[in-house]
Amino acid sequence: QKEVEQNSGPLSVPEGAIASLNCTYSDRGSQSFFWYRQYSGKSPELIMSIYSNGDKEDGRFTAQLNKASQYVSLLIRDSQPSDSATYLCAVKRPTASKLTFGTGTRLQVTL
């Protein structure tokens, strides 16, 4: 079992719709959770970070964390073609420095 699991996709949503990206993790000691967006050939760009159970909203993005169920999700409202990218979920233990990444979900927003 991988430490961080994501559906590789592609997840295809029409422009204007809500895209829902999910991530599960196996290490119950994980305390910090991040969503990165990576365009093809580019570096990961931080989209959201979340540390407590519940929802965290930032513009069109909402991150949701449920530590009991060990999942993190990212909702993108009013999806735009420019949102088409690979979304990487990453988790971190409090005493560790490294991020552990999932393999990413490729999102395609269609016109």
Added chain:
Amino acid sequence: GEEVAQTPKHLVRGEGQKAKLYCAPIKGHSYVFWYQQVLKNEFKFLISFQNENVFDETGMPKERFSAKCLPNSPCSLEIQATKLEDSAVYFCASSPTTEHTEAFFGQGTRLTVV
């Protein structure tokens, strides 16, 4: 600087040659991380530094790979005697601390071993 700067952007080496990659973290960030991305989306942690000191090297291959962060110099990742399987994009990231803080990535160095 206000972004993580990695050089070079591209590096081509013949098998057996040495490769050296550089990373300047964001000014004020104490932690530097190196990751290897192969097959597009597989990120592998290599090593992290707290200032000049190795913080976590659990991901570093025992042979051929070494890294340093010296005062007043860019951090470096060196691969001796490169192999075809070392072909990947190597990302450097930095963060101010390790507790509840985000890591910011450089643009990466694409290493191609031929």
